[in-house]
Amino acid sequence: MDYIKQKTPPVREDRLRACNAFGGTCCDLVGASRSGCLYGLKRAFAQTYTCQLGLSLAILNTLRDAVIIIHGPIGCGGSNIANAGLAKNLQRLRDPRARGLIWLSTNLTEIDAIRGGEDKLKEAIWYAEREFRPRAIIIVNSCVPALIGDDIDGLVEGLQKEVSATIVPVHCPGFKAKIMASAYDAVYHGALRNLVKAPAYYDRVLPDDLEELKEKYSRSRTVNLLNVSSMSRQDELELTRLLQALDLKVNLLPCYAHPDSFEDATEAALSVSICPTHDDYFIGHLQAKYGIPFILRTIPLGIKHTSAWLLDIARFFGLEKEAQQLIAEETRQLQEALAPYRQVLQGKRAFIGGGEIRVGATAALLQELGMEVLGLRIYHYDHFADEIYDELNGKETMVVNVATSQPFEQANLLAKLKPDIYLGHVGLNGWAAKQGIPVCPVYGVNNLYMGYAGMFEIARRLVRILKNPSFNRNLAAHTRLPYFAKWYQENPFAYIDNNVLTGNK
Amino acid sequence: MDAIPLTRNFLVNNQLRWHGMTTGIIERPRFLCALGGALSTLNALPGAVPIIHASSGCGGNIYQAYNGGAGYLGSGYCGGLALPSSNVYEEEIVFGGENRLAEQIANTLKVVDGELYFVVTGCMTEMIGDDARAVASRFRDQGLPVLVADTGGFRGNSYQGYDIILQTLFRDFVARTSCQENKTLNLWGIVPGQDVFWKGNLQSLKTLLGNLGYQVNTFFGEGETLANLQNAARATLNIVVSDTYGIGAAKVFAEVHGVPYISVPLPIGPTATGQFLRTVGATLEIASKFVERLIRIEEDRYYSYYERLADIYNDIDLQRYAIVLGDANYAPALARFLADDLGWLPELAVVTDILDEHDRELVRQRFQDFQSGIQPRVVFDSNASRVAGYLNEYWLRNRGQRYYDALSPAFVLGSIYDRDLAETLGAAHLSVTFPVTNRIVLDRSYAGYSGGLRLTEDILSVLVAGR
Numbered sequence: 009m010d011y012i013k014q015k016t017p018p019v020r021e022d023r024l025r026a027c028n029a030f031g032g033t034c035c036d037l038v039g040a041s042r043s044g045c046l047y048g049l050k051r052a053f054a055q056t057y058t059c060q061l062g063l064s065l066a067i068l069n070t071l072r073d074a075v076i077i078i079h080g081p082i083g084c085g086g087s088n089i090a091n092a093g094l095a096k097n098l099q100r101l102r103d104p105r106a107r108g109l110i111w112l113s114t115n116l117t118e119i120d121a122i123r124g125g126e127d128k129l130k131e132a133i134w135y136a137e138r139e140f141r142p143r144a145i146i147i148v149n150s151c152v153p154a155l156i157g158d159d160i161d162g163l164v165e166g167l168q169k170e171v172s173a174t175i176v177p178v179h180c181p182g183f184k185a186k187i188m189a190s191a192y193d194a195v196y197h198g199a200l201r202n203l204v205k206a207p208a209y210y211d212r213v214l215p216d217d218l219e220e221l222k223e224k225y226s227r228s229r230t231v232n233l234l235n236v237s238s239m240s241r242q243d244e245l246e247l248t249r250l251l252q253a254l255d256l257k258v259n260l261l262p263c264y265a266h267p268d269s270f271e272d273a274t275e276a277a278l279s280v281s282i283c284p285t286h287d288d289y290f291i292g293h294l295q296a297k298y299g300i301p302f303i304l305r306t307i308p309l310g311i312k313h314t315s316a317w318l319l320d321i322a323r324f325f326g327l328e329k330e331a332q333q334l335i336a337e338e339t340r341q342l343q344e345a346l347a348p349y350r351q352v353l354q355g356k357r358a359f360i361g362g363g364e365i366r367v368g369a370t371a372a373l374l375q376e377l378g379m380e381v382l383g384l385r386i387y388h389y390d391h392f393a394d395e396i397y398d399e400l401n402g403k404e405t406m407v408v409n410v411a412t413s414q415p416f417e418q419a420n421l422l423a424k425l426k427p428d429i430y431l432g433h434v435g436l437n438g439w440a441a442k443q444g445i446p447v448c449p450v451y452g453v454n455n456l457y458m459g460y461a462g463m464f465e466i467a468r469r470l471v472r473i474l475k476n477p478s479f480n481r482n483l484a485a486h487t488r489l490p491y492f493a494k495w496y497q498e499n500p501f502a503y504i505d506n507n508v509l510t511g512n513k
Numbered sequence: 514m515d516a517i518p519l520t521r522n523f524l525v526n527n528q529l530r531w532h533g534m535t536t537g538i539i540e541r542p543r544f545l546c547a548l549g550g551a552l553s554t555l556n557a558l559p560g561a562v563p564i565i566h567a568s569s570g571c572g573g574n575i576y577q578a579y580n581g582g583a584g585y586l587g588s589g590y591c592g593g594l595a596l597p598s599s600n601v602y603e604e605e606i607v608f609g610g611e612n613r614l615a616e617q618i619a620n621t622l623k624v625v626d627g628e629l630y631f632v633v634t635g636c637m638t639e640m641i642g643d644d645a646r647a648v649a650s651r652f653r654d655q656g657l658p659v660l661v662a663d664t665g666g667f668r669g670n671s672y673q674g675y676d677i678i679l680q681t682l683f684r685d686f687v688a689r690t691s692c693q694e695n696k697t698l699n700l701w702g703i704v705p706g707q708d709v710f711w712k713g714n715l716q717s718l719k720t721l722l723g724n725l726g727y728q729v730n731t732f733f734g735e736g737e738t739l740a741n742l743q744n745a746a747r748a749t750l751n752i753v754v755s756d757t758y759g760i761g762a763a764k765v766f767a768e769v770h771g772v773p774y775i776s777v778p779l780p781i782g783p784t785a786t787g788q789f790l791r792t793v794g795a796t797l798e799i800a801s802k803f804v805e806r807l808i809r810i811e812e813d814r815y816y817s818y819y820e821r822l823a824d825i826y827n828d829i830d831l832q833r834y835a836i837v838l839g840d841a842n843y844a845p846a847l848a849r850f851l852a853d854d855l856g857w858l859p860e861l862a863v864v865t866d867i868l869d870e871h872d873r874e875l876v877r878q879r880f881q882d883f884q885s886g887i888q889p890r891v892v893f894d895s896n897a898s899r900v901a902g903y904l905n906e907y908w909l910r911n912r913g914q915r916y917y918d919a920l921s922p923a924f925v926l927g928s929i930y931d932r933d934l935a936e937t938l939g940a941a942h943l944s945v946t947f948p949v950t951n952r953i954v955l956d957r958s959y960a961g962y963s964g965g966l967r968l969t970e971d972i973l974s975v976l977v978a979g980r
Contacts, residue, residue, distance in 0.1 A: 052616055052617075052620055053597070053616075053617065053620035053621060053623070053624050054569075054597070054598055054599065054600045054617065055572075055594060055595055055596060055597055055598055056565060056569060056570075056571065056572025056573045056576070056594060056596040056597075056598035056600070057569050057570065057572075057573045057594060057600075058569070058570050058573040058574060058577075059568055059569055059570020059571075059573075059574070060570070061570060061574075062570050062573060062574050062577070080666075081546050081636055081665075081666035081667040082539065082542055082544070082545065082546045082666065082667075082670055083545040083546025083547075083548060083549045083571070083574065083575065083578075083666040083670075083671075084546075084574070084666070085574070086542075086545040086546070086549060086574050086575060086577070086578035087573075087574045087577035087578050087581075088541075088578075089541075089542075089543075089545075089578045089581060089582040089948045089950075090577050090578055090580060090581020090582055090948070090950060091581065091950075092541065092929055092930055092948065092950060093929045093932065093950045093951055094950070096933075108933070110540070110541065110898070111540070111541060112538055112539065112540050112541075113538065113539050113542050114537075114538050115537055115538055115539050115542070116667055117667050117668075117669075118665070118667045118668060120667070121636070121640060121667055128537050128538055131537065131538055132538045135538060135540070139540070139898060140898075151568055151636060151637050152636050152637075152640070152667065155606065155637065155640060182568040182569060182570040182571075183568045183601060183602055183603055183606055183637055184602070184603055185602075186569070186602055188569075412569075413573070413594040414594075415593075415594050415595050416595070416624055416625075435573070435576070435577075435588075435593060435594045436594060438587065438588055438593070439588070439593075439594075439595065489595075490562065490590055490591035490595060490625050490626055490627070491624055491625060491626060492623070492624065492625070492626045495624050503620065503624075
C-alpha cells in the first residue's frame with residue numbers, strides 16, 4: 009500500500025468498495041460481500057449523520073500538545089464544543105499536565121468562498137503558534153476550501169520553515185466521502201506524511217555493547233497498540249496488562265498520544281490493531297515504508313475474540329504456548345465469575361448497533377453469554393468483517409442493516425423485532441430508548457469493555473440495566489418517534505436504492 | 514424572503530482588530546453557523562420538521578454541538594440523527610443537487626409526521642447554485658406545508674440563522690390579518706440552544722407578562738403551537754428580549770404585519786426585572802400603579818427568600834469579584850444581576866459575539882446604568898483564551914510586592930471554556946452561558962424574579978460546595 013505520495017487519500021468506497029446501504033440476513037451480507045456484490049450507498053430518503061471531518065476530529069482532538077485548526081465556515085467541527093470539557097479530563101488521564109482541546113476556526117464567510125481562504129488559514133497558523141506553542145498544528149480541511157481549491161499543502165510547505173510546530177494537513181472534506189470511516193485514512197494520511205519518521209540516532213561517544221543490546225531487545229519486544237477514540241483508559245490498561253503478561257512493551261497511539269509517539273512507532277517490532285476498520289491504512293503503510301509487520305483481524309471483545317487477538321500476537325513472538333496458558337487461566341477465572349450473570353442473561357434477545365468490527369465481536373460476546381442476537385446495525389461494511397460475521401451463530405436468520413445512522417430504519421426494525429435489550433452507539437441510543445427498550449451503550453470512554461475484565465463488566469452492566477428498565481419504559485409511554493404509523497408496516501429497507509445503475513453512484 | 518444582508522458580517526470580519534489582529538478567525542467559537550442556529554431554532558418549534566439540503570455531516574455535527582453545549586438539549590422530536598437530510602456528495606456537487614432535494618422532500622412527507630416542513634440549505638448546495646426555493650415551491654404550490662430558507666453556514670453564525678428562520682416564518686407562515694387582539698403579545702430574542710436556559714426563560718417571561726394581564730406567544734416555549742405562531746400577527750406588540758438577536762425579524766414583522774416592536778434587555782433578578790416590567794408597562798400604557806403593585810408583590814416574595822441569606826452571606830463573606838463571559842444578551846444581564854442584586858463586583862465583562870460597532874454600542878449602553886453604580890470594564894472578543902490577557906492589562910499583576918491588592922476572592926461566570934480561566938485564577942466557576950457541558954438543564958430559568966433566585970442558588974451553592 010502506498011498512497012502517501014498523494015496529497016489526499018482515496019475514500020473507502022473507492023479503496024475498499026465499502027457499502028453503507030444494505031438490508032438482509034447476516035448470511036446474505038457475507039455472501040454478497042464475498043462475491044463482490046455489495047455496493048449499496050444510496051437512499052431515496054435519508055437522515056443526517058457525521059462527515060469524515062467530524063470523525064477525523066474524534067481522533068485528532070485527543071492528541072496532546074496539539075492545536076487543531078478547522079479550515080472552514082464557523083459551524084464546521086462545531087461538535088468540538090460538546091467535547092471541550094471532557095477532552096481535557098481524558099487527556100489528563102494520560103498526562104496530568106495536558107492542556108486539553110484547543111481549536112481555531114478560520115470562520116470562512118461567503119466572501120472568503122469567492123476570494124479564497126488561504127490568508128485566514130495562514131493567520132490561524134500564526135495565532136496557534138504564537139498563543140500556544142504546540143508540538144503540532146493540525147489543519148482540518150472542510151468542504152468549502154476543498155471546493156474552491158485552497159492550496160493548503162503549498163501554503164504549509166512555505167510556512168513550515170518559519171513555524172516551530174509541525175504542521176499536519178488532514179484532508180477530510182465531508183462531501184467527498186460517503187463512508188464516514190474514510191476519516192481514519194485521512195487522519196493517518198496526515199500523520200504518515202508529517203509525524204511518522206524514523207528518529208535520528210547519534211553514535212555513542214563511548215561504545216556500550218550491553219546497553220545497545222538491551223535497547224535492541226527492548227525494541228524487539230515493543231508493539232504499537234493502536235487504540236481508538238471510543239475506548240476508555242480502562243480498556244487500554246486491560247489490553248496492556250495482557251500484553252505485559254507476555255513480556256511485551258506497548259506504544260499506545262494514535263489516540264491521546266503525544267505527536268512524538270508517531271516517531272516511536274517506526275521502531276516497534278509489530279503493529280497491533282484492535283479494529284481493522286480503524287487501522288488498515290496506517291499499518292499497511294508502516295509495513296510498506298518501515299517494514300513493520302502487523303496484526304489486523306479482530307477486536308479483543310469477549311472470550312473468543314480476545315483470545316484470538318492475543319494468540320495472533322503471541323504467535324508472532326513465538327510465545328504461543330505461554331499465551332495458551334495465560335488464556336486458559338484468564339478464561340477459567342472469568343467463566344467462574346460469569347456464572348451468576350449467565351443465569352439472568354440466558355435467552356435474552358439483543359439488538360446491536362455500531363461499527364462493523366465492534367458490532368460483530370459484541371454479537372459473538374453476547375452469544376457466549378447465552379443471549380440471542382436478533383439483529384445488527386452497522387455503519388458500513390467491507391471485507392474486513394467477513395470472517396467475524398461468517399462465524400456468528402444463527403447468521404441465516406439474523407437481520408443485518410448496514411446504515412450510517414438512519415434511525416428511521418432502526419425504529420422500524422426495533423418495532424418488528426422487539427428485543428429485550430439494545431446495545432448501541434451515541435446518537436442512536438436515545439431513539440431506541442423512546443421505544444421503551446433498555447439500552448446499554450456499545451462503547452464508553454469511561455467504562456471497561458475490552459479483554460477478559462471487559463467481558464465481566466459488560467455482563468454485570470447488562471444485568472444491572474435489565475434490573476430496572478423503568479426510565480425508558482416511561483419515556484415510551486410519554487413520547488413518540490417522528491414517523492407515521494404506516495412506516496412501521498413497511499419494509500425497513502424500502503428506501504435503500506439497490507439499482508445497479510444509480511445505487512452505486 | 515431575503516436573507517440577512519451579508520455585508521454586515523463581512524465588514525465586521527475585516528475591520529475588527531484586536532492588537533493589530535483581525536478577528537476573522539476564532540479560537541473556540543461559542544456559536545455555530547447560520548445552519549446551526551436555523552436547526553436549533555426549528556427543533557424548538559413544535560410540529561416543525563427540518564429538511565437539510567447539505568452534506569451528510571452538517572446535521573450530525575450541529576446536533577452534537579447543541580446536545581452537549583446546551584446542557585444536553587437532546588434530539589427532541591425530529592432532531593439529532595433523525596434530521597431528514599439530502600446528504601449531497603461529489604456527484605451532486607458536480608451535477609447539481611436539486612433532483613436529490615426533490616426526492617428527499619417527497620419522501621420526507623411520506624415517512625416523517627410533521628405539521629410544517631422547513632428546507633434549510635448548507636454551504637455546498639448554495640455554492641453550486643441549487644435553487645432550493647424553486648424545488649420547495651413545487652411542493653408548496655400543491656398546498657403542502659413546505660417552507661425554505663437559505664442558511665448556508667458561511668452566511669453568518671447561529672444568531673443570524675435564528676433571525677433568518679424567524680424572518681421566513683413571519684413572512685411566509687404568519688397569516689396576514691386585520692384583526693388585533695390588544696391583550697396579546699409576541700416575545701422572542703432568546704435563541705434556543707445558544708441560550709441554554711431558553712425554554713425556562715421564555716416560560717418565566719410569559720408568566721410575568723401574564724401577571725400584567727397579557728397572553729404571550731413565545732413560539733418555542735411550553736405549550737406553544739404552530740397555530741399560535743400562525744395567528745401571531747394579531748398581537749399588539751412584539752417584545753424582543755435582546756438588542757441584537759431577532760431584530761431583523763422584528764423589522765420584517767413590522768413591515769409585513771404592521772406590528773411594532775420594542776427591544777429590551779434580558780431581565781435577571783429583581784432590579785432588571787422591575788425595569789423590564791416598567792418599560793413594557795409604559796409601552797403598553799398600563800397604569801403605573803398596577804405595574805408597581807406587581808413589582809412590589811414579586812419583590813416581597815423574592816426578599817422573603819433572600820432574607821434567609823442574610824446569615825450565610827455575611828457570616829462567611831460571600832461577596833466576590835467577578836468575571837462575566839457571555840453573549841450580547843447574557844453578559845450585561847449577568848453583570849447587572851451580580852452588581853445590583855447580589856452586591857458583587859463584576860470587574861470584567863467579555864461579550865463573546867461578533868457584533869458591528871452599532872450593536873456594540875447598544876450592548877455597551879446596557880452596562881452603563883447599574884443601580885449600584887458599579888461599572889464593569891467591557892471588552893468584545895470571541896477568542897476563548899484571550900481573557901487572561903485582558904485581565905493582565907486591567908488588573909496589575911503582583912510584582913513581588915508584599916502587600917498586593919489581588920483580584921481575589923473571585924468568581925468566573927461564563928461557559929465551560931472558562932473553567933480553565935477560573936483554574937488559573939484560583940476562582941470559583943459556574944457555567945451558565947453557551948457552551949454548558951457540565952450541567953444538565955431542563956426547565957431551569959434565570960430570567961425574571963424566580964430566575965434570579967435560581968441563579969443565586971446555583972452561584973452560592975458553588976461557594977458552599979466544600980462545606
